Amino acid sequence: xxxxxxxxxWNTLSYNDPFNPHNFVLSKIGLEKNMHNDRIIEEELMVxxxxxxxxxxxxxxxxxxxxxxxxxEIEETWKKSRLILFPEVIDCFKRxxxxxxxxxxxxxxxxxxxxxxxxxxxxxxxxAGFSFETGLLKPDIRxxxxxxxxxxxxxxxxxxxxxxxxxxxxxxxxxxxxxxxIRRKNEFERSxxxxxxYKFTIKSLNELERxx
Numbered sequence: 001x002x003x004x005x006x007x008x009x010w011n012t013l014s015y016n017d018p019f020n021p022h023n024f025v026l027s028k029i030g031l032e033k034n035m036h037n038d039r040i041i042e043e044e045l046m047v048x049x050x051x052x053x054x055x056x057x058x059x060x061x062x063x064x065x066x067x068x069x070x071x072x073e074i075e076e077t078w079k080k081s082r083l084i085l086f087p088e089v090i091d092c093f094k095r096x097x098x099x100x101x102x103x104x105x106x107x108x109x110x111x112x113x114x115x116x117x118x119x120x121x122x123x124x125x126x127x128a129g130f131s132f133e134t135g136l137l138k139p140d141i142r143x144x145x146x147x148x149x150x151x152x153x154x155x156x157x158x159x160x161x162x163x164x165x166x167x168x169x170x171x172x173x174x175x176x177x178x179x180x181x182i183r184r185k186n187e188f189e190r191s192x193x194x195x196x197x198y199k200f201t202i203k204s205l206n207e208l209e210r211x212x
Contacts, residue, residue, distance in 0.1 A: 002178060002189070002212050004153040005096055006144075008162030009106035012182050013089050013121065013205075017082045019101050025074055029065050035166070037063075042107050046131045048108045052078075083115040086184070092205040093124040100212070101151050103127040105144065107167075109144040127151055138164075139171040148175075161208065180211050182198075 003134060003160050007013055022038055031037050044059035045052075056078075057071045096102055102125045108116075110132045114152035116122060127150040129136075148158060155176035162168025172179040181198040182205070202208055 001099065001157065002159045003157040004101040004103065004148075004151045004159070005212070006105050006147055006151075006158055006172075006177075006193075008138075008160075008164065008168050009104050009108060009116070011163040011184065012161060012168075012181055013104070014083050014085045014116075014119065015163050017084045019081065021078045021081050023076055025059075028074060029060065029063055031063065042131070042137055045109050046107050047135050047137060048098060049132055050098050052109065052111050055109075063104060078109075079111060082113065083119055085119050085121060086205070088204055088206050090124070092208070093121070095209075096212075097124055100152065101126045103151055105129045105138065105147050107131045117141065138167045141171055141175055144171055144175050144177070159211070161205075165198055171199045178211070180208060 003103045010016075022041055023033055025041060026037055028032050040062055041059060044062055044148060045055050048055060053071065053075050057068075057073050060066065060071055060074075085197065093102060104121070104125055104127075106129070115132075122128065129147045129150070131137045131143070134143060134146055136146060138144075144160070148155060151158070159178040159180060160168055161170035161180045161182060163184070165181060169179045169181050179198075181201045183201055183203055185203065200211060202211075
């Protein structure tokens with residue numbers, strides 16, 4: 001029996017508008033959009049509460065770029081991006097929370113917290129495991145274990161819902177959790193296009209209840 005549902009945030013519950021910051025960073029320094037480069041961005045920006053400008057500068061150095069003007073532009077542009085929830089999210093959360101504990105598990109940067117709170121999503125969850133607070137990036141199993149511990153739930157009682165097969169679904173299954181992959185239509189800009197299929201796949205949270 002599923003007692004708790006754990007959701008990825010980006011591209012599962014929400015997206016960046018008007019562009020994806022990851023893509024902006026990589027296009028600005030002339031690098032390809034892929035999971036490897038995405039991972040470098042996450043490792044440098046999403047496991048610390050340190051000043052965002054310093055984190056951006058350190059990230060660029062990792063890519064071999066040492067240009068203060070580029071760092072400043074990336075910092076300012078990222079801060080201007082908006083978080084938009086997908087249309088069905090809040091209504092679905094209101095239904096889900098009647099019988100389930102809800103949580104978010106996300107690789108996120110500290111400066112996005114005001115946007116996340118403004119969206120209203122935090123009012124409907126029991127716990128949020130943000131990487132910049134825990135220091136743990138998915139697919140690290142410990143990130144999933146942290147959420148389960150805070151929900152006081154065993155792995156077999158939890159379901160993970162995310163858009164990334166490698167980062168969300170595979171580690172959840174390894175831990176003994178149920179998992180559902182969400183493949184939304186391309187109405188928003190993705191940071192990368194991941195290949196792969198999964199036996200339990202939905203296109204909207206409105207389809208999730210049949211798996212609970």
